[in-house]
Amino acid sequence: MGGIHLIFCLLWACVNVCECEPVMFGEVSSPLYPQPYPADLKKQWDLEVPQGYQIQLTFNHLDIEPSPNCYYDSLMVVSDKKFLGKFCGQNSTDRYYPGNKPILAPGNRLQLVFQTDDSNHVSHLGFTAFYQAVDIDECTSFSVENESDPPCSQICLNTLGSYLCACHHGYQLRPDQRTCILDCGGGVYSEPEGTISSPGYPNTSPLDLHCVYNISVQPGFTITLNFSQTFHIEQVYNQGPTCLFHWLQVSVPQKAPQKFCGGKSPGLLHTDSHFTQVEYHTDRHGQSQGWSLHYTTQRVQCPNPGRIHNGRVTPNFAKYLYRDYIQVRCDQGYKLMMGEKEIKSFKSMCQSDGEWHLTLPECKIIDCGAPKPLQNGKVQFINGSNNEYLSVIEYHCNEPYYAFEKTPKARYTCAATRKWTEDDSNNIIPPCIPVCGENIEPAFGGRVFGGKQAQLGQIPWQLYTSLTRGGASLISDYWAITAAHVVDGFENTTMSFLGGLIHLTQDKPIKLETEKIIIHPNYKRVDRGNPTNFDNDIALIKMSSKVPLGPNIRPVCLPKKTDGSVMEDMMGTISGFGGFEGKLKSDNLRYGHVQEYPNDKCDSGGLPVTDNMFCAGDDKKGVDSCQGDSGGPLFHPMLGYGSAEQRYEVRGIVSWGPTKCGDTIFKGFYTKVQNYLDWIKETMANN
Ligand SMILES: *[C@@H]1O[C@H](CO)[C@@H](O)[C@H](O)[C@H]1NC(C)=O
Ligand SMILES: *[C@@H]1O[C@H](CO)[C@@H](O)[C@H](O)[C@H]1NC(C)=O
Ligand SMILES: *[C@@H]1O[C@H](CO)[C@@H](O)[C@H](O)[C@H]1NC(C)=O
Ligand SMILES: *[C@@H]1O[C@H](CO)[C@@H](O)[C@H](O)[C@H]1NC(C)=O
Ligand SMILES: *[C@@H]1O[C@H](CO)[C@@H](O)[C@H](O)[C@H]1NC(C)=O
Ligand SMILES: CC(=O)N[C@H]1CO[C@H](CO)[C@@H](O)[C@@H]1O
Numbered sequence: 001m002g003g004i005h006l007i008f009c010l011l012w013a014c015v016n017v018c019e020c021e022p023v024m025f026g027e028v029s030s031p032l033y034p035q036p037y038p039a040d041l042k043k044q045w046d047l048e049v050p051q052g053y054q055i056q057l058t059f060n061h062l063d064i065e066p067s068p069n070c071y072y073d074s075l076m077v078v079s080d081k082k083f084l085g086k087f088c089g090q091n092s093t094d095r096y097y098p099g100n101k102p103i104l105a106p107g108n109r110l111q112l113v114f115q116t117d118d119s120n121h122v123s124h125l126g127f128t129a130f131y132q133a134v135d136i137d138e139c140t141s142f143s144v145e146n147e148s149d150p151p152c153s154q155i156c157l158n159t160l161g162s163y164l165c166a167c168h169h170g171y172q173l174r175p176d177q178r179t180c181i182l183d184c185g186g187g188v189y190s191e192p193e194g195t196i197s198s199p200g201y202p203n204t205s206p207l208d209l210h211c212v213y214n215i216s217v218q219p220g221f222t223i224t225l226n227f228s229q230t231f232h233i234e235q236v237y238n239q240g241p242t243c244l245f246h247w248l249q250v251s252v253p254q255k256a257p258q259k260f261c262g263g264k265s266p267g268l269l270h271t272d273s274h275f276t277q278v279e280y281h282t283d284r285h286g287q288s289q290g291w292s293l294h295y296t297t298q299r300v301q302c303p304n305p306g307r308i309h310n311g312r313v314t315p316n317f318a319k320y321l322y323r324d325y326i327q328v329r330c331d332q333g334y335k336l337m338m339g340e341k342e343i344k345s346f347k348s349m350c351q352s353d354g355e356w357h358l359t360l361p362e363c364k365i366i367d368c369g370a371p372k373p374l375q376n377g378k379v380q381f382i383n384g385s386n387n388e389y390l391s392v393i394e395y396h397c398n399e400p401y402y403a404f405e406k407t408p409k410a411r412y413t414c415a416a417t418r419k420w421t422e423d424d425s426n427n428i429i430p431p432c433i434p435v436c437g438e439n440i441e442p443a444f445g446g447r448v449f450g451g452k453q454a455q456l457g458q459i460p461w462q463l464y465t466s467l468t469r470g471g472a473s474l475i476s477d478y479w480a481i482t483a484a485h486v487v488d489g490f491e492n493t494t495m496s497f498l499g500g501l502i503h504l505t506q507d508k509p510i511k512l513e514t515e516k517i518i519i520h521p522n523y524k525r526v527d528r529g530n531p532t533n534f535d536n537d538i539a540l541i542k543m544s545s546k547v548p549l550g551p552n553i554r555p556v557c558l559p560k561k562t563d564g565s566v567m568e569d570m571m572g573t574i575s576g577f578g579g580f581e582g583k584l585k586s587d588n589l590r591y592g593h594v595q596e597y598p599n600d601k602c603d604s605g606g607l608p609v610t611d612n613m614f615c616a617g618d619d620k621k622g623v624d625s626c627q628g629d630s631g632g633p634l635f636h637p638m639l640g641y642g643s644a645e646q647r648y649e650v651r652g653i654v655s656w657g658p659t660k661c662g663d664t665i666f667k668g669f670y671t672k673v674q675n676y677l678d679w680i681k682e683t684m685a686n687n
Pocket of ligand 6: 066090091093094
């Protein structure tokens with residue numbers, strides 16, 4: 001009948017489709033009602049309300065011929081083949097009369113079947129009933145016999161035509177919208193330490209769990225899990241114990257996860273990571289007592305930085321942890337080197353990845369650099385090499401022609417300051433100065449008339465110029481001193497001087513050329529060539545190159561300021577290539593001894609005599625300086641030296657004489673060198 005109804009509907013569909021929709025309520029009555037029903041009848045009604053509802057039938061009136069088991073006439077109520085009742089009778093005293101309560105079908109459909117036999121003598125009226133859609137309480141409608149599960153595992157909320165499931169506090173509805181799961185795990189444990197336990201611990205864990213606990217602390221720290229002794233997770237035996245259905249898994253990035261079950265606590269687990277995930281899983285069966293863990297965090301440890309040669313790593317810890325700093329200091333005399341580069345200081349930090357942010361530098365020995373060369377001297381290593389720290393050097397002058405003024409040698413140590421340092425000194429390397437006044441043959445013969453021929457090296461400071469046939473005295477390795485009148489007129493030229501000779505015909509004299517000729521500024525240049533005033537008859541000559549000092553050419557000393565003035569009766573020695581025994585000049589270097597006199601004891605022949613000169617001569621032997629000796633020295637043994645190391649100083653410069661040479665009455669006049677010490681010193685220093 002339902003099928004016919006459907007076809008009907010389809011034929012009418014375009015006109016009145018809505019009639020096909022199940023209605024929410026309706027009325028149903030026996031044929032002809034409220035007239036008596038006909039005999040020999042069999043009629044069925046298919047009633048339907050929308051899905052999600054139950055259909056409920058309420059009788060308003062029922063009057064069907066009573067019979068045992070409603071044998072003759074009956075109204076049968078069936079819901080989807082489930083028999084709900086068979087009714088007949090007139091009032092509630094009849095056994096098969098429906099009660100006052102409505103009939104509720106389990107579903108949304110209901111069939112009524114009305115059957116009558118061949119007679120209706122008493123004219124029973126039949127029935128009329130009202131049906132309606134009633135909301136199903138899905139929450140309570142499950143049947144225990146069917147073994148079907150309740151629609152919701154925890155809380156069921158009935159709604160019109162449907163239902164909703166909900167969960168108790170602490171539980172979550174799963175995607176099936178029916179079952180609830182313990183709301184475990186979740187969130188992130190970021191505190192430096194904490195405790196995590198299985199749900200309900202120490203009570204048995206709920207079933208069907210999947211809890212995820214993330215422990216995530218800041219980089220530079222590692223997590224250690226300490227499981228408590230009370231530990232139990234169901235284990236199954238499948239060719240050995242396996243964690244098949246219940247398990248606890250600890251996962252650390254970049255490492256294979258570890259699964260645990262059974263009754264033995266994993267104890268202490270060092271993860272070496274700042275992130276750890278703990279997952280706990282139970283299925284719907286079995287039993288696990290659960291677990292608990294306390295986690296702590298430790299700072300990441302860096303490897304021991306190690307030792308360093310010739311330096312120290314500080315601080316010295318047993319362990320170096322994240323954010324610890326180390327410094328490196330080199331021992332005294334060593335410097336910090338990072339590769340090829342020197343660095344001032346070194347600091348390195350233990351990083352969050354357990355590595356030092358810088359590798360250790362090296363301590364290399366410092367050096368003071370090559371020692372400064374010493375003019376006219378040399379340097380010599382006494383200890384060490386490569387100019388390294390604590391190397392010791394010694395400076396020596398090229399002896400015997402040069403020497404330090406005060407000490408025989410100067411010793412320097414390469415100090416931590418990277419400088420060559422002399423103890424108790426200002427670190428200025430003293431200059432090597434030419435040794436003055438020494439000669440090879442210190443003993444000059446006695447008083448010999450007309451002088452005596454000098455030997456090579458005996459008067460090594462004696463110089464000679466053929467240009468003006470004059471002499472000069474070497475006073476350093478650059479400078480010579482002479483009389484102004486010897487060089488007057490040649491200041492702007494180059495003059496040649498010879499040294500290291502005793503014979504003018506000698507093979508290999510030492511040739512010196514002048515660079516500068518400096519005449520004393522107060523020398524009066526009148527009557528050049530035939531001067532009449534010899535005041536300040538002094539000049540300095542600077543050679544164009546260093547004089548190669550040797551045994552035959554060496555400087556004479558200058559007198560000291562304190563040497564006093566001319567001393568009467570004091571003997572001096574004069575030397576030169578000047579004439580003797582009637583000759584105007586000698587080919588040989590000769591010397592003789594003269595005595596100094598006060599100026600008033602000498603006849604000047606009318607020429608001016610000043611305190612810048614002194615006179616000397618020899619009363620008896622007629623020793624005198626002569627033409628050709630001009631500019632040459634008058635020298636004395638210096639006081640304060642033993643005879644073996646006798647030195648000589650130049651006190652006078654052969655200047656002029658009023659008459660012929662060797663006159664026993666008239667003496668020669670000499671420029672008093674002592675008066676010019678300051679000028680000599682200044683001029684030499686400034687040129
Ligand atoms: C038993 O449950 C199933 C599924 O839940 C349902 O289809 C069936 O109609 C139920 N049977 C009875 C007798 O309740
Ligand atoms: C826990 O960690 C996993 C893996 O890193 C991540 O996928 C998940 O989102 C994390 N859960 C929470 C709540 O942070
Ligand atoms: C681990 O926890 C136990 C207590 O459960 C404690 O006795 C033990 O000292 C802990 N171990 C460490 C290394 O913290
Ligand atoms: C010699 O030099 C070495 C280093 O080159 C140093 O260790 C040592 O102390 C020095 N000795 C002296 C006596 O200076
Ligand atoms: C040398 O030169 C200076 C400056 O040019 C000059 O004054 C002086 O007269 C010159 N002397 C001689 C002797 O030529
Ligand atoms: C009160 C009443 O109407 N009772 C009637 C119930 O039906 C029986 C017959 O089935 C009658 O005999 C009673 O009189």
